[in-house]
Amino acid sequence: MCIYMQPWTGESLSRSCHFPKHRRILVDEEMDPLTAIILLTALLHQSDGQGFPYKKVNVFSFPHSKSQNEKQILEMHNEIRRSVIPTARNMLKMVWSDKAAKNAQKWASQCGMKISPRDKRVINGVTCGENVLLSSYPRTWADAIQVWYSQSSNFKYGYGATSKNVNVESYTQLIWYNSYKVGCGVSYCPTGLYKYFYVCQYCPAGNNPMQIAMPYRSGPKCADCPGHCDRGLCTNPCKYQDLLGNCKNLKMLFGCGHSLVKKKCPASCKCTTQIV
CATH class of the missing domain: 1.10.10.740 (Crisp domain)
Known part of the structure; x- marks a missing residue:
């Protein structure tokens, strides 16, 4: 199972992968410098749900109910955003974007199995961020988002990544304060090692490298949006x-x-x- 992450600029990220010897995979040295890869164990069951603020969902939903998936994706993203530590004074509530979902599905359907080019993530003049997940077996959206969220264990507000050679950009995109539109798509890609390709796009994009350690302003919830607050999330983007x-x-x-x-x-x- 793989995660790719998109930096804000063209700066390269670490390509080394710490992996058990019997399951180690070599990373192509010609990898696009805008991408980085984390190779994790094929089954992540031992970490599922650990420290996650949202109740785990075990029923696979690929994707038989569009409205059900949208609801689950939104609820999980917003619960993560409500639960940040320290609390956020300017965290926007995420809403579903059909345009972002269409764009994410378009990329997923191409089975490119990596982050899409930046110029392919411009919607109505706004550049969007992206999280992707490659899996060898079908996962729920709860599982996919959990994998991105699991990077929170390597992140400390105000400091950034807590050690070298760890990636936190999937997590920081989840909690980027003004990335308030989300849309996702998933495709079955039968010819590759990883047959399921999950893509979520976030508009506007997060992960500005100048702010990566502080993806939101800390303080009392909704302090920056008085009168425009829904259970700790701002509603005035x-x-x-x-x-x-x-x-x-x-x-x-x-x-x-x-x-x-x-x-x-x-x-x-x-x-x-x-x-x-």
Whole structure:
């Protein structure tokens, strides 16, 4: 079973895989530098449910009920987001995106078995993040999300990854404060070693490398969204996306009347009371 993760930029991640000798697999040295792979044991039953805030679901749902899967995926993501430690003052509640789901399913159906190219994850001008899972046997969405969530054991808020050669980007994408739209797809890919390919896309993308250690602002739940709170999650997302990483500074220095700031920083300029 494999997880691929998408960095924010083109920076490469560790390609080494610590794996029991009798199950060790070599990683292709020509792997796309935008991806990294974790190889885990084929059956992860011993870790299922450990420390996970959501009740484990054992019934496979691939995917006989579209609405049931959507509900399960949303509930699990939002429960994870509500349960972060320390608590979050600006964590947005996730909602289902049919467009993100369609895009995720399109990539899953191609059986590419890796993170999709960044330019294939632009929806209505917004770049989306992505988590993927390769499995040799069918899993529930609860199982798939649990695998991504399991990286939380290697993450410490304010510090980031707790040791070298561990990956946390699937987990940090789950809890990225302003990634509030999610859509997922899964496909059966019979010709490969891993026959089931799970894909979730998150809009806007998380995992900004400058903020990876703090994927949200810590503080009392919903402190940044008074009057717009659903059980600890904010419900007032900004509908725009900044195209530059330093828009807050640019806004303070030049103001939104400046042509560059106005063009490149629509979220910072247009969303004064929403979560940006």
